[in-house]
Amino acid sequence: MNDRLVGVFNQFAFSARMFFTGALCNNIEFDENMGGGFLHLVRKGSLKIYSSHHPIVSIEEPSLIFYPSPAKHQFVFDGNVELTCAIVDLGGTNNLLVKALPNMLLMALKDVPSLASTLSLLFDEAELQQCGRQAAIDRLFEYLMIQLLRFILDSSPGNVGLLAGLNDKRLAKAISAMHSDPSHQWTLELLAKQAGMSRARFAVHFRETVGTTPVDYLTQWRMGVAQTLLKKGKPIGLVANEVGYSNASVFSRVFKSKIGQSPSAWLKLY
Template sequence: MSENPNIYLSDPDPLSVLLTRLDLKAEVYVNGDFCGTWAVDTGGSRRIPFHLIGSGSAWLHFEGQESQELRSHDLVVFPKDSHHVISNSKTAPLPENVNTAMSNDGDVTNMVCGFFEFRNPVLFPLLETLPDVLVLKSKLDQGNNPIELLISLMLNELQAERPGFYTAIDQMAFLVFVEVLRQQMDAGEIDKGLLGALFDSRLGKALNAIHQRPESSWTLETLAEEALMSRSTFADAFSKKVGLTPMKYLTQWRMTQARHLLQTTQLSVAQIAEKSGYDSEAAFRKAYRNTLGETPGSVRTG
């Protein structure tokens, strides 16, 4: 039987490539019943905290905003790892009463807590254009809503505790994160930054080329060709959207990926230089130091 190339997936989309390269992981670590007087804050971990109300209700307290009630299937995400408080009361608790033992009386709220994390972080945050807090209200009345479907699956898995459920819920949480990004874009909430550029049909092609083949001898002209744009139009659009020139972005991406290789492999600096698109180890070392403010050797000896 002859092969039909049309049945195979084409090149992965820009967001998929970047999430893979940044090694996005999701972890659910709490599925608990909170009762009586309680207050939690999971910010400050250098990850992306989230809370999902399984049943019952709670209150979100966030600096600069009025307290907001959360109900069953409401999801709260903190893209910039901001400190926050989720509690049983509309009145914000005193700082000394946050993350202390609950009183174990009164109404019960089931809450699922977890983190999203980029295991291979970059200098330019992917989520910088998102707000400090995202509150996604339940859409139980919309049975085909993707996030609602995923939330329902997660809660069912947590309740049933069938073999493999730990892995299953983490994978579902991963999918929730992807859907959150999609919905922010669909709602028109993001029009700039790296995330906005990834969803741009033309700029996304150039970014995909950089992310997948950083070792290539890219120039402004060849990147513009990837985007099917003229060189001047591409340079202007890229800089306005991303906040960096295409070549500056290319250098930063190369150096952050090089740092990851220094941390996770035994490749020599010369080999990593080649994988980063440099023929000269000296040129690579100079670019690395100018971009990251450290030497390649300090990563392995520090």
């Protein structure tokens, strides 16, 4: 079986940390500078979500609210509301999968039965005051994110973009190959071979489905991986090799053309 997410998980570190669980006492606002996206689990009660980027959303049943990227929003309620909330980091906005996800995802828990067992364990841990509680809940949130990404990928519509590409059995093989090994000297011919298609047909089908050319997509993915490696403190020359460039000079030119700054100038902002 071709694992469409393995390259994403290998190249970008995912993490989650619970920061609140219990009953709300007051309306609460979540800031976009809190260190990541958000995964909220409404266990009980009703509330309204206010955000400058979305219409007002009403929650009337146990629900999951997922913001893949940092987003300012507010919960307003009247009555008894119980929440469990986590800050989530899916590898930062450099991850093209994160960019392909909706800005906000809202689902009633009853509509996602595949999450039920994990949610049960998570809620049990949240209610107990045992040794290792925080670590256990954080790991369960991380597993919940993986399950959620599976669900999104399997249920996403066939619109143009990365999710559409990953849902195409042939293109997914080529995309997964790029994700898993960005240092490989991929050519259009090699990628077409991964997909089991002719070079010409692959190029057309990729652009129609993903919305960009295979070479442009590979470059975008490499730059995202490079940004992650640079933030970890790796030298530019080593980063260049790990994302498929023969030397730091060539890599820096491509980086500046795509990101708008040299690697060293970009890194000073982080």
